[in-house]
Amino acid sequence: MDTAAVAFDLDDTLAVTRVDRATLLTEALREAGAPQRSREAYLQAHAENLTARSREPVFERLFAGVDDVDPAAVAEAYRNRVNAALEPVPGVEAMLSDLRERYRLGLLTNGPVVAQRSKLEALGWTDAFDAALVTGELAAGKPEPAAFESLLAELGTDASATVFVGNDVTADVQGAVAAGIDAVQVCYPGGPGRDPDAFAHIERDELAPELPRLLATR
Numbered sequence: 001m002d003t004a005a006v007a008f009d010l011d012d013t014l015a016v017t018r019v020d021r022a023t024l025l026t027e028a029l030r031e032a033g034a035p036q037r038s039r040e041a042y043l044q045a046h047a048e049n050l051t052a053r054s055r056e057p058v059f060e061r062l063f064a065g066v067d068d069v070d071p072a073a074v075a076e077a078y079r080n081r082v083n084a085a086l087e088p089v090p091g092v093e094a095m096l097s098d099l100r101e102r103y104r105l106g107l108l109t110n111g112p113v114v115a116q117r118s119k120l121e122a123l124g125w126t127d128a129f130d131a132a133l134v135t136g137e138l139a140a141g142k143p144e145p146a147a148f149e150s151l152l153a154e155l156g157t158d159a160s161a162t163v164f165v166g167n168d169v170t171a172d173v174q175g176a177v178a179a180g181i182d183a184v185q186v187c188y189p190g191g192p193g194r195d196p197d198a199f200a201h202i203e204r205d206e207l208a209p210e211l212p213r214l215l216a217t218r
Helices: 021-031 039-047 056-062 071-085 092-100 113-123 145-155 169-178 204-217
Strands: 005-008 015-017 086-088 104-109 131-134 162-166 182-187 200-203
Touching (some): 021 071, 056 071, 071 086, 086 113, 092 204, 104 145, 113 131, 145 169, 162 169, 162 204, 169 182, 182 204, 200 204
Parallel strands (some): 005 104, 005 162, 104 131, 182 200
């Protein structure tokens, strides 16, 4: 079946931070007067709160039993630092505009509503997609099939006519494939290894020129 829609992950696929996330977390915790926690501990707490509205439950989990820590203040400090450091992968804004002339364009990103929607605002992408879903607004997050089914419903396309583009092996590639959607894995130095379940792999720095060519020959 011809491709009717192309959907994307957000973080580390279409946009990256100029400063690594571990450093941003360290700086935010220091600013909020909270004890330091590792990036790994944060990611675990984040994974347990994919359908939360904000990052407050993430930081409540990280600081359970610790007095004098305001999760809301920590969440705000971290959100502000991430958004200030966020930038598009080179060329993807023009790519998205061009692709939207030929395909339905979607976004499915894991995370709290406030955090992920604020990233789209910071990037100026609030109207860049025909359907932009944040798992904090859904009943399930990636890689659950229900998350991808919600995306397909919003796009109005069949799984077989949709391509999903993302960097995370479990959430993006395996999640999309399990939902019957062909996946393109975005690769970069220090990122996950290439997953054979993806039907194609593209280096992140080459995403803007290579993805349209790939879709045209699919």
